[in-house]
Amino acid sequence: MSLSLPTFLQARREAMLAEWIEASPGADAETSVSLSTEARNRQMEILFDEIMAPLLVDPPTDFLPGPEEQASLQEHLQAMVTEQARHAANATDPIALLFVLRQVLLDHLAQWPQASAETLAEDTARLTRYFDQITLFTFDSVIRQRDRQISEQSMSLMELSTPVLRLWHQILLLPLVGIIDTGRARQVTDHLLEAIARHEARVTVIDLTGVPIIDTSVAQHIMKTIDAARLLGSRVVLTGISPEGAQTLTKLGIRFGDVTCRASLRAGIAEALLLTGKCIASMEDSGR
Amino acid sequence: MKKIPILRLNRILLVSIQEDLTDNEAMQFQSDLVNKVAEIEALGVAVDITALDVVDSYMARVINDTASMVRLLGAEVMICGIQPFVAITLIEMGRDLIGADCAFNLDQGLDMLKTRIAGRGDIRFTDDGDD
Numbered sequence: 001m002s003l004s005l006p007t008f009l010q011a012r013r014e015a016m017l018a019e020w021i022e023a024s025p026g027a028d029a030e031t032s033v034s035l036s037t038e039a040r041n042r043q044m045e046i047l048f049d050e051i052m053a054p055l056l057v058d059p060p061t062d063f064l065p066g067p068e069e070q071a072s073l074q075e076h077l078q079a080m081v082t083e084q085a086r087h088a089a090n091a092t093d094p095i096a097l098l099f100v101l102r103q104v105l106l107d108h109l110a111q112w113p114q115a116s117a118e119t120l121a122e123d124t125a126r127l128t129r130y131f132d133q134i135t136l137f138t139f140d141s142v143i144r145q146r147d148r149q150i151s152e153q154s155m156s157l158m159e160l161s162t163p164v165l166r167l168w169h170q171i172l173l174l175p176l177v178g179i180i181d182t183g184r185a186r187q188v189t190d191h192l193l194e195a196i197a198r199h200e201a202r203v204t205v206i207d208l209t210g211v212p213i214i215d216t217s218v219a220q221h222i223m224k225t226i227d228a229a230r231l232l233g234s235r236v237v238l239t240g241i242s243p244e245g246a247q248t249l250t251k252l253g254i255r256f257g258d259v260t261c262r263a264s265l266r267a268g269i270a271e272a273l274l275l276t277g278k279c280i281a282s283m284e285d286s287g288r
Numbered sequence: 289m290k291k292i293p294i295l296r297l298n299r300i301l302l303v304s305i306q307e308d309l310t311d312n313e314a315m316q317f318q319s320d321l322v323n324k325v326a327e328i329e330a331l332g333v334a335v336d337i338t339a340l341d342v343v344d345s346y347m348a349r350v351i352n353d354t355a356s357m358v359r360l361l362g363a364e365v366m367i368c369g370i371q372p373f374v375a376i377t378l379i380e381m382g383r384d385l386i387g388a389d390c391a392f393n394l395d396q397g398l399d400m401l402k403t404r405i406a407g408r409g410d411i412r413f414t415d416d417g418d419d
Contacts, residue, residue: 239362243326246360247319250353256360263329263362267410274409 005123006056008112009105017048019104024097043080050076051101051134055127074137081141091146094138102131162188164195171272172201172234177210185221189228196234203272204229207265209240219254226259235275236260239268292317294324300401301325301363302394304336314350322357330363331411332401336394338369348378348385355388364404365389368397 009016021041050073054065077094084094109115109123157178165173174192196204206225211218226236238261241249249256262268273279290313295302301324309317325333335351337343343351355365367390370378378385391397405411 238360241360241362243319243322243357243361246326246357247322249360250356255356261360261362262410263326267329267362271409279409 003113005109005112005114009052009108010056012108013052016104016108017045019107020044020048020101023100023104043083047076047080048101054130055105073134077134077138078141081138081145085142085145085149091142094142095135098131098135098138102127162191164191166195166199166201167205167269168273168276168278170200170202170276171269172196172199172204173207173269174204175207175210179213180211180218180221182217182221185218185225189221189225192225193228193232196229196232201234203235203237203275205237205239205265205268205272207240207268208238208245209265211245214241214245214249216252216254219249219252219256223254223256226256237262237268237271237275239263239265289313289316292320294321296328297398299328299330300332300334300398300405301328301330302334302336304339304394306339308340308342309347309350311346314347318350318354318357321354322361325358325361325363330358330361331405331408332364332366333358334366334368334394334397334401336368336397337374338371338393340374341371343370343374343378345381345385348381352385352387362410364401364408366391366397366401368392368394 021044024044050070053073054070080097081094084097085091090096105127106124109127110120162184163175165175167173172192172195174188176188180188192204195201206222208214208222222238226238229236236259238256238259240263241261260271262271270280290307290309292303292305292309292313301321303317303321305317321333324330335354337351340347351367355367358365365388367386367388369392370386370390389400391400
């Protein structure tokens with residue numbers, strides 16, 4: 001009685017699935033708190049069937065289709081990657097999962113009664129190629145998933161951190177926090193110019209205390225912002241440059257020219273008040 | 289390695305360079321001064337170079353850079369007491385070698401610093417008691 005390979009694999013389905021789930025990374029760990037074991041097993045079962053589908057075609061084909069040709073497999077792989085990205089710590093976990101499955105399959109393949117040295121070598125090669133394709137696709141998905149996360153986070157950071165505050169009549173405060181890149185610099189400049197026009201600000205205080213690294217490009221962006229503000233008729237006071245920042249700027253050959261610089265935000269505000277003809281005084285002086 | 293003393297007169301810092309500095313000493317002086325300015329939020333710095341007979345282009349650059357750094361930290365800078373022949377050499381080496389403001393001697397330099405500081409906004413905060 002001859003038993004074809006697909007039929008043999010079909011018969012072993014339960015055993016292989018159980019082995020896979022047993023041996024898969026994270027099966028024993030408590031990391032999958034939010035995903036119950038039951039839900040995880042069901043997801044793995046669906047993925048298992050999707051991966052196995054091309055292997056169960058009878059008679060076996062020489063060429064196994066890559067994930068590009070299987071829309072539903074793609075979908076489930078991506079779902080798995082997304083799920084793992086949310087819960088698991090390692091980017092390699094989805095890949096490791098696939099490697100475990102390949103090993104399980106190879107082990108079972110060796111137990112096929114009709115196996116000869118030639119067919120075994122041939123089937124092993126076929127299976128390896130098939131899994132290579134799936135692994136490549138999964139890896140690509142993992143990377144894209146990460147890229148998406150990073151760009152989403154930088155978007156939200158950008159929106160968080162560019163307020164223009166109205167400090168006093170005709171005085172604006174622009175506290176810069178975090179890394180300044182070209183996109184953000186443009187956004188900051190836009191916001192600032194709009195606010196200067198709206199409030200008819202005569203003085204703008206730009207505070208750099210929260211900018212960790214001031215390099216050539218950051219300095220250029222700040223310089224452009226200052227020049228633009230000047231064109232609108234607003235004076236600019238720079239505050240909060242660190243000693244390291246000052247040394248770097250000078251060694252890079254960047255000159256802020258005649259821009260007013262002050263050591264602290266407090267001194268900068270005092271300067272801004274002076275420029276608009278005001279000062280902060282004690283209560284006794286005003287006769288109250 | 290020589291260390292140049294940085295003297296403090298209220299919120300003005302006073303530095304006197306008395307002898308030629310090696311490259312390392314010059315760098316050390318630069319970072320010492322910059323850190324001190326930031327630490328006490330100095331309002332003015334007077335650098336006295338009366339005793340220097342030779343100022344090469346490197347030293348001129350160090351002085352100039354230090355002045356720029358100090359200005360970025362929000363303090364006024366005055367270079368005092370450049371000798372006449374040093375001045376001629378500096379001009380022959382290049383006009384912008386010393387970009388900071390200069391005074392004839394320390395006395396005049398301090399006077400000019402004080403005048404400038406009096407015109408600043410943050411001096412009015414110095415007597416509000418929380419310094």
